[in-house]
Amino acid sequence: MKRILRIAGFILLGFLVISTFVFLWQKSRPKVVTYEIETTTTGTIEKRTVATGKVEPRNEILIKPQMSGIISEIYKEAGEAVQAGDLIAKIQVVPDMVNLSSAESRVQRAQLAASQSRSNYERDNKLYENDVISREEFEKVELQYKNDQEELRAANDNLSLVRTGITQSSAKTSNTLVRSTVSGTILDVPVKVGNSVIQSNNFNDGTTVASVANLSDMLFVGKIDETEVGKLSVGMPMEITIGAVQDRKIPASLEYVSPKGVEESGAILFEMKAAMVLPTDVFIRAGYSANADIILDKRTDVLTIPESAVEFSGDSAFVYLVKNEKPQEFDRHHVKIGLSDGINIEVTEGLKENDKIRGAEIIEEKKN
Secondary structure, rough: OOHHHHHHHHHHHHHHHHHHHHHHHHOOOEEEEEEEEEEOOEEEEEEEEEEEEHHHHHHHEEEEOOEEEEEEEEEEOOOOEEEOOEEEEEEEOOOOOOHHHHHHHHHHHHHHHHHHHHHHHHHHHHHHHHHOOOOHHHHHHHHHHHHHHHHHHHHHHHHHHHHOOHHHHHHHHHHOOOEEOOOOEEEEEEOOOOOOOOOOOOOOOOOEEEEEEOOEEEEEEEEEEEHHHHOOOOOOOEEEEOOOOOOEEEEEEEEEEEEOOOEEEEEEEEEEEEEEEEOOOOOOOOOOOOEEEEEEEEEEEEEEHHHHHHHOOEEEEEEEEEEEEOEEEEEEEEEEEEEEEEEEEEEEEEEEEEEEEEEEEEEOOOOO
């Protein structure tokens, strides 16, 4: 039994020795390093950046009531087109009891005064016709009669206004009727029938009954990092990609860059706005998320090589010119570089078109 175990131990030991030898032999095998061969070409280099943001109408107008009350009717809904002056909603006034009582009292006093002046007018009119009183005295009574009638009319209008917000003389232009102040498309109607609304004043912005905007005049509104904002200029072209509109790039022109940045997540970002040239065959909705592809710099008809083929040493750049392809031999060569798009880079000095240089490294095991 011991003999069998000893033999098995020798076999296991021999296996470990052979395995170690094979591993070390494989590790010691020489590696042959080869490189791809790149050729310089003439092309275009564009340096781009992407700004994230959304699509917004240039002007979104909030329609607010001119008096407080309760929404009694709504005539429009989101998505409908409206013209300036179109009726959007109607407000039912909730009268203030103090003002209502005062208005009712005013009507009663005006009625008494009007009744008395009518009697005086009718009596003095007969006296004037019979030449009992002078024309001057009659005209004074007539004037008082007309004033009292006008006061009664004004008191009734005031009472109607306090009760319902409408007077007989201004029923068509009543403040209870909420109308659009601009032409466009209704984006939102945030109130419902029965909601209370208040008019804008010094202490409150007022309740928004609807928001209206011209959807044919849209802006891309986004933010760009401080490292790139200095390269932007008004009028710079860009392409807008909207997530909801696949495979469509919309041209735009930069209109505005904020003079002040804001800090977000540790980065300083600047707001930017660009006017979009909207296509006629696609309906662009307000609020779409979008990205702006901005060309910060562009060089055409310049000598380009892959940026991965450039070796940097301090402020200098080098490439390896092909001296011999088989076996591969290279000469280190100084070059001056220009604009880069992250993949290709411009060469301003040191190379000419169709020069061959060393590219990316390829590692292969040498076959015996």
